[in-house]
Amino acid sequence: MSESAVIATPAPAASGSIRMQYARAFAGLFLRDLHVLRREMFPFIVRVCMNPMLFLFVFTFIMPHMNGGASMNPTAAMGSSFGTVLLPGLMAVAIMFSGIAAVALPLAQEFGITREIDDRVMCPLPVAAVAIEKICFSAMQSVIAAIVVFPLAYYIPSTPVVAHVESWPYLVAVVLLASITAGALGLTIGTTVEPKQIGLIFGVVVMPITFLGCVYYPWRALAPIPWLQMGVLINPIVYMSEGLRSALTPTLPHMPHAMILGMLTFFLILLTWLGIRGFLRRVIG
């Protein structure tokens, strides 16, 4: 009992400014997520590797070994291997998938029958910060997922992948912007979709934005289909894959840098705003 008296008196949270209190609560939430992720390392690695690995294996290893496989390359006329086209595209998909898997899917559970989210919401920091922590943590996973694509794209394809970074700061900026935007997208999806319908999201949202996200072809290659080329501009994945394409494989045709950064920032702000609004509406009655 004497021990309890010693512990009960100081109340560690009583000292420090409000900003410090928020920072510590935020760090606590981040630590908790890190801890859980570390324990679920294997599923995380499988989730991050499987899609790019299979994609590269089928389209850049198996196909070229088949007769007429070369005709599978949509950018043959642009003078590059399909592996080179796929590298930035698969990184964009990895970033976006991580955003959904790290935020939208767990949120569906936490908002659902378990209402686990109530525990996080009772932390001593503004509720919006709980949502922002989710975005940040998801962004971290997206960055890891993007980096993992690199060695895969280097070793799997049968024809060499030509990657050349002209500006590292630009690459870092694109990866970070894309990763945070993906987290915000996950938050928006996780808070707008009913928990029991989250499975539907893959068919209704994830698949279309991936396949129409200039992942498997550069945006300029859509020129023969003008309506589609204009239509896909509302898809944030387009700017992720084009951004990575312009940063990693600048020999391929791509959008101007300013447009990519501008549109990624625009989607980041829009999706963060929508996501936080949805989160608050879900959490505060």
Added chain:
Amino acid sequence: MIVEIEGLRKVYQGRQQVVAVDGIDLAIQPGALFGFLGPNGAGKTTTISICTTRALPTAGRVRIAGIDVVQSPAQARRSIGVVPQYNTLDRACTIYENIHFHCLYFGFSRADAKKRTEHLLAQFHLTERASAYPQQLSGGLAQRVQIARAIAHYPKVLFLDEPSAGLDPQSRIAMWEAVKRLREEGITVVLTTHYMEEADELCDRVAIIDHGKILIEDTPAALKNSIGAQRVYELDLRDLQGIPAFLEQLQRRPGIASAEATAKGVRIFAGGGAGGGEGLLSDVVSAANPYGLRDLTITEPSLETVFIRLTGRELRE
């Protein structure tokens, strides 16, 4: 006053407008064990949700330890511990981690968090289950973990929303013991319940709430006396046609506070003071015999009597 509620209203807009809380004023003393008693849908949970910053009021205000919960929710949460109706334990973390991370959220250093977690696990007899996951726990055990976690950051007020719902009698008694001990630590406890004996056993003060309004607020003892019902006699009669005449006869008799018809006979509320004592039973029995008395049930005064008198008998929801 540690909890101050003024003119609290909550209206849910929608296809059908629902007034969940309709003008509640309340002040709770530091160190009190306060109970909200009411039927389902009375507005208890909504009131607790607003007090714990998880819902916004339509009007009125709530202050916890002097901090307005709408204006500075993040600050108010430091003074609040919550055990909601449902199990909100973090399913991805063990029992130990649930409490440990809760401490970290509230700014404890890792060393302090470890010490606090170990102390709480011991206090709530959870040390053996420290590495279990919430899904592996029984309802009573999960409830104890939730209480331990809720008080980990030394809140001034602990809110328990229907803490004994779904617990077996042993777990309920263990939970009561835990709650009583919290009071000894100086934590103010506010709980909601629709179990009368729980309110009677635990609370210093009780507010009976229905349709979003507080009907009455007092100590359990005063409530039991105030309504005038000392004892309740339930009589089953063979002659149902004679009930109105019998009721009239009963109401004239001294020592009877009131009487009402039931499906099988009459219900008599004995009044306090003279005539309400032992002698009343034989009077009632002899008066009822001409109407074919079949059965007689005597209920000692309880909060349930008060509760039913105030909130009626019809089924809710």
